[in-house]
Amino acid sequence: MNAETDRLIGVATRLYAELGYDWTSMRMIADAAGVDLERLTRLVGEKPELYQEVMVRAVKAEREVMGQALRSAGPGLQGALDLVDAYLDFNVAHPEYLALWLHRWTGDATDTPDMEDIYTRPLVTEVVEAVRGLLPADVNGHHLVWTIVWCVYGFLSGGMRNVSPDWPQKQGERAGPAVVEDFRAYLHTLVRRMTMPLT
Template sequence: MVSADRKAWEQEQRKKRIVDMAEAVFFQWGYDGATLPAIAEAAGYNKRTLYLYFKDKEDIFLAVVLRGLEGLHGALKRSVARTEPKSSGLRELAAAFFDYSIDHPQYLDLIMAYESRYFVYHDRTASMDPESHLERCQQVSDDMAHLVTAAIETGMAGGGVKSDLTARQLMLILWGQIVGVMKILRMREKNFEEAFGISRRVLFDRFVGMVERALAR
């Protein structure tokens, strides 16, 4: 007779396999192009088995996105831990985002799809299941926003960041700028240095320096 612990372990392994295989499908086809039949085939299960572990395609997608968000959040947290005392850490956060974008571009694409479809920035319902993939993604996203906002507040307190915007408002603008620049740099990955006479990393660092100087005025 199979023990309860063994059964729970086997179920967790099946669930992990589904997410592993779904990740490859979403990486290749994106959210709109991925289908449940394709995920089931990749995992070696039928659709009925998928429904034993996930509600629908959205739920599987969010399980994959959660991996990406947790990876990005971890990278940002580690960058803050390396920040010099009294420094805002904005440069370190930007560098961590650059590295993650270059090393994990497919995760970043899924995170952007998640943000446009599911992320809630105001009037969140209190009835959301705290264990759902949607809520867990939301929580990690919120934690990252708080991390960047706290860095901006530190910069404001130390005089290195000057703005008539609130830290939260400035966080949104900086997030948009960095995401936009990274999108352009990724689109022009091939022969970038030959075309522009500078590496993507150096150009990104120059961009961050421009932002720092603008914020310090």
């Protein structure tokens, strides 16, 4: 792909993340990118093909980071904590990708392929297999991994504002480093508690 195509996909990513697939027209993307509609579709295809490319790029970026984390994670609890850190850090660094998935999980883009089965679930299964030996018999590995996912998405999308009067970020602001580190410590505690042997 050439630089212009990459730029157009970047504009589409931003708009899909902000507004969702269903509310973003190709005309809006063309206008935001400063090109005419015909050139946009010639370079990136129709709306479903463009969305597919946006989501595939998001998934590939996550898989690259998490794949590296899986390869380098040591055995035992520290390896599991390293995976949690890699996942949190990726989403802190890429709020646009997090927003794309949040839109999907709230019913956006229902007429597009089931990317969860194709991309997300295989990666979750790899992570579950990596930590399975740490888990007590009463802890479901898939549930634990998805609990981490849901916590990270809720935290980074501002969910803490709804439960804590001390939440320092305003609507639309990103969580500051100190707040992220406090949340990281909580995730570590969660994983430690969930991997404690049965007594």
